[in-house]
Amino acid sequence: MPKENMTRYAILGLLASGCTSGYEMKHTIDTSLNHFWKISFGQVYPMLKTLVQEGLIVEETGEGDDRKTFVLTPDGEAELGRWVEEPTTELPVQRNELLLKLYFARHESKDTTIQKINQHAALLRERLETYQMIEQSILAYTEADDAMYWLLTLDYGKRKTQALLEWCEASVQTLEGGNSS
Structure with missing residues (x-):
């Protein structure tokens, strides 16, 4: 089908x-x-x-x-x-160029890999700021019946972005020889 x-x-x-x-x-x-x-x-x-x-x-x-x-x-x-x-029965497959490059990163220096991860973290911080602006916009638009559901999808994005920022920090720490936990 x-x-x-x-x-x-x-x-x-x-x-x-x-x-x-x-x-x-x-x-x-x-x-x-x-x-x-x-x-x-x-x-x-x-x-x-x-x-x-x-x-x-x-x-x-x-x-x-x-x-x-x-x-x-x-x-x-x-x-x-x-x-x-209808129920959602599958997890989405994410295409992530950074992860694909990281998978093969032994072909570059650790410093270059760390730089890529730090650049990714900067983009994630920008996204988090965008999400915060969107949240303020939704909260100001309280008439919408959809606002609660919009905030739920936004919360998902904020939490996922925060988790990815934590992953970036842990990955850099691992690459620098420290603990990743």
């Missing part, structure tokens, strides 16, 4: 959360979803077209407005609800 295209559910979910145009979706993808689910903007409009053809959404155009907006149909809401209720 082929894997389902999760972009369809991301688009349905974005519509259910109030993003009605491709522009709004791109903004939400860039500022929220891309932290845990990668979607290229080039996937959005073809998927919108497919969802219209399947009758899960309808396209609307305002009077005197060229901007296209989209709305979930009852079938679209049902499809999103069905998918959300």
Whole structure:
């Protein structure tokens, strides 16, 4: 059985959360979803077209407005609800270039490896700062029924990032000849 295209559910979910145009979706993808689910903007409009053809959404155009907006149909809401209720049965496979290089790092100096890990840690600290800004933004937007769930996904990212920072510290310590525990 082929894997389902999760972009369809991301688009349905974005519509259910109030993003009605491709522009709004791109903004939400860039500022929220891309932290845990990668979607290229080039996937959005073809998927919108497919969802219209399947009758899960309808396209609307305002009077005197060229901007296209989209709305979930009852079938679209049902499809999103069905998918959300399905259990998640697999752990995601992470592709991490740093880990791949680290696996073969005996071919470079320890100093170079330590430098790469420290650079990775700097990126992680930047991500943590971004997550903190996102959290403030969500907390300021308390009207949203989705806010509690957005905060749960954000908490996952913050905790994972913090754990990765701890891994970076332990790895550098190991490479420098100290304990890694």
